[in-house]
Amino acid sequence: MEMLFHVTLGLMGFGVLIGLVYFSLWAVLHKMLPPVLDPLLFREPWFQKSELVNYQFFPLSLIRSLNYSYLLAWPDMAKRRRFKGLDRKLPVRAGLIVLCRIHISAAFAGTLVAIFYFSIALYALFFL
Amino acid sequence: MSTAAFATSYTQNFDTLLYRVRSGDSLSKILYRYHAGLNDEQLSLLIQQVQADNPSIINPDLIKPDQLIRLKIPQQYCAAPRPNHHLLTVRTDNQYWVPELERTWNRSTREERDLMSTLLPALIGLGSAKMSMIDTTFSTNAPLMREMVTNHENYKAGEKTKGQYDYQRRKLVAQLTTNLGPTNLILNGTQRPTEVLRISRSKGIAPTAPIETEFRRMQRAARIAKSGGVLLTGVSLGVACHQIANASTQRQKNDILVESAGGLVGGILYAIGTSVALVLIASPVGWVGGLAIGLGAAVTGYATGQGVLKLYDATGAKIDFAKQSGIGALCSSARKAGFVPSFSSSTLSVL
Structure with a gap:
């Protein structure tokens, strides 16, 4: 049991670290990406009508910048759903693309940690 | 409209406004502001009427800043309804929910109380996020009301036709309604923005006064929401620390x-x-x-x-x-x- 608790503590520490990286980068990218990409991408068909209204204001506007980050980090995957058919080159510096890759990688890593962490917490909640 | 019909309409369907002359005003400029699409004949008729109503104006080309003029303005819009303020004020008339809450708390089991205490910081955090959301929505949309006032002034100055004015106003109200979404309930209750943002024809009140009042109210509500968000965040941290300290x-x-x-x-x-x-x-x-x-x-x-x-x-x-x-x-x-x-x-x- 002690071993499981120590694993949980490790996951918690890792989760906080990932959270710090993820949310800090999100804040930075939220400031930097929309001014460059909004004129090109924030319109139909990439976003639905309701999204064009809702995503103008904080906190839902964060979802708009998250989608931009995903598109810059993994364009092939992003073009499979939301940005289907987008073929123009985006005017974004290489440094920003690296930040987007770290951001989205942190998101996927955080999701993995979340799966393990929630599994342990739910096991403890219902079976201990 | 013929000059005779205009004169009849002017003497029958009007409201009276006490206007304070501003620097740069002329009588014709003031009259154009309140009577769109006047021809020269109608303007001269109106100037004569103003002189009749204001014996102090001997020469219509000589009016001074801060001089008060009694003006008759068309009664073409209905009066603004009373704004619905009750949702933004603290209720003092019935306090029955406090003892009821106290009774509920006393009837709760130990487990229910534990659950409430644990969820409390999270609920306060949610409330804080909601307040921040309201603050941002109101602050961002308040300028739309200013555009409505400008639109009305342009129309009265003869720079826009009635059709252009109505179209722009409808567009602005629709945009405001969409942007406010469910937060309109907090600001205006069940009244729609189009009902609240009416042009006033009440005596002695500027036509756009209700819009200016709503603009100020929206900004005040945004400030209250912002302070509320900060306060709730502080309370949330305080509750968690309080539990540890106690x-x-x-x-x-x-x-x-x-x-x-x-x-x-x-x-x-x-x-x-x-x-x-x-x-x-x-x-x-x-x-x-x-x-x-x-x-x-x-x-x-x-x-x-x-x-x-x-x-x-x-x-x-x-x-x-x-x-x-x-x-x-x-x-x-x-x-x-x-x-x-x-x-x-x-x-x-x-x-």
Whole structure:
């Protein structure tokens, strides 16, 4: 049991670290990406009508910048759903693309940690 | 409209306005502002009427700043309805919910009280996020009301036709209605923005006064929401620290700390996981969806906090986190210094 608790503590520490990286980068990218990409991408068909209204204001506007980050980090995957058919080159510096890759990688890593962490917490909640 | 018909309409359907002359005003300029599309004959008729109503004006080309003029203005719009303010004011007429809440708290089981105390910081956090959202929505949309005033002034100055004015006004009201969304309920109750933002034809009031009043009210509401958000965030942190400072044994302090930390990490990881799901699914999220995600984070945080606490207890609670991290001492000293308020159970129930 002690071993499981120590694993949980490790996951918690890792989760906080990932959270710090993820949310800090999100804040930075939220400031930097929309001014460059909004004129090109924030319109139909990439976003639905309701999204064009809702995503103008904080906190839902964060979802708009998250989608931009995903598109810059993994364009092939992003073009499979939301940005289907987008073929123009985006005017974004290489440094920003690296930040987007770290951001989205942190998101996927955080999701993995979340799966393990929630599994342990739910096991403890219902079976201990 | 013929000059005779215009004269009849002017003498029968009008409101009286006491106008204070501003620097740069001329009588014709003032009259154009309130009577769009005047021809020379109608203008001269109106100037004669103004002179008749204001014996102090001997020469119509000589009016001075700050001079008061009695003007007759067309009665073409209905008066603005009384704004619905009750949702933004503190209710003092019936306080029945306080004793009722107290009775409910007293009837609750020990488990229900524990659940309430644990969920409280999360609920306050949600309230704080909601207040910030209202603040941003109101602050961002208040300038649209200013555009309505400008639109009306342009129309009265003859720079826009009635059709252009009506089209622009409808467009602005529709945009404001869409942008406000459910937050309109907080500002205006069940009244639609188009009902609230009427042009006034009441005597002695500028036609756009109701819009200016609504603009100021919206800005005031945004300021209240902003202060409320900051206050709730402070209360949320205070409640968690208060629980640690008030715990009677070191074991209890550790339990609260482990549970809070477990819940906090659960909330963070839930937020990350949800954002990944949103991007992968590419599903649109509205305000209700946003609040549902927030509520999900609170519930997940609570459940994971409880789970981690059980695991900690199952290991025999050997590690003294409160002492090693210094949080126990920090909250105790903050309480002694008066930074952490002392809540009674009834205060918590009212909160």
